[in-house]
Amino acid sequence: MKVQKNHVVELTYELIVDGKLADKATQDRPLDYIHGTHMLLPKFESEVExxxxxxxxAFTLTPEEGYGxxxxxxxxxxxxxxxxxxxxxxxxxxxxxQIIPMLSNTGQxxxxxxxxxxxxTVVMDFNHPMAGKTLNFTGKVVSVREATEKExxxxxxGEYLPQEEHECHCHKGEGACHGEGHKDGECCHGEGHKDGECCHGEGHKDGECCHGEGHCHKED
Incomplete structure (x- = not known):
């Protein structure tokens, strides 16, 4: 079965940036996603389709094809x-x-x-961590199957469920969904959480840090 739209794909990969290993998903802990549902970078999906x-x-994404x-x-x-x-x-x-989750002026x-x-003062960088970087991927497709209607x-x-029903679940890889780096315990969208709480509106009050630790500055 080939990688195609609305199929669940498991794959391993290594991401090399500036000559160093930036991210990986291993055979024991592969990346899994539903192909064609905009969960990964478009150019990444087209390369494995x-x-x-x-x-x-094995392929390379320019900054424009990656995170700008x-x-x-x-x-x-x-x-x-x-x-x-x-x-x-x-x-x-x-x-x-240090990465600090913050609120934008739209509440995101x-x-x-x-x-x-x-x-x-503190100068904060709101570019994606991989902005301006050339992304070099190598890897292998592990498995492909049709996604179920529920999936x-x-x-x-469960990422399409309302937030109160969505358990903040990350893929089985060690590195990044979408090529976005995250630490153990963080969500696949790079949205950090603490004690099982997601950053996007769960586990914190207005004006609090997304860690639940205090102030969360609004980005202009």
Whole structure:
């Protein structure tokens, strides 16, 4: 059976960025997704479409085919007061490279990365972590099967369900869904959560950090 629309695909891969291993899904913990439902990068899906279990792949995505070019306008300088909890700045969070879930001006959770820490301000980077990067993928298709009606309606892991019904479930790989890096315990969309709680509106009140730890700054 070939990789095609509305089929569940399991695959292994390694992602090399700037000459280093950035992400992987192994034979023991493959990436699984429903093909053709916009869960992965479009160019990634087109590269594996038509392949059968056991077939290997190797391809490169340009920044434009991946997560876009780096946009300097998405570097935003915020006062350290934006990161206060109980009157104290959470200096432990303000480490270059630290990803902090925040709220946009539309109420959506966005991932901000600490870019620079100054005396009184913090420069946050709201570009995708892989923006401007060339993505080099190698891997193999493990299995292909038709998706069930329930999976097509609810998602492979319930991701189409209303948030109160959706268990924040990640794929069996070690790395990223969509090529987006995440740590153990984070959701497939790169949306971090703590103690089983998702960042997108669950487990935190308005104005609180998406970790449930305090302030969540709104991005302009």
């Amino acid at each position: 038509g392949k059968e279990p056991g077939e290997e792949f 070019t780096f946009d300097d306008s998405r570097l935003i300088e915020l006062p350290k007061a934006a990161f206060e909890i109980d009157g104290k700045v959470r200096e432990d969070l303000l480490v270059v490279g 959770v966005v991932q901000g990365t600490v870019h620079e820490v100054k005396a009184d 097509l309606k609810e998602g492979l892991h």
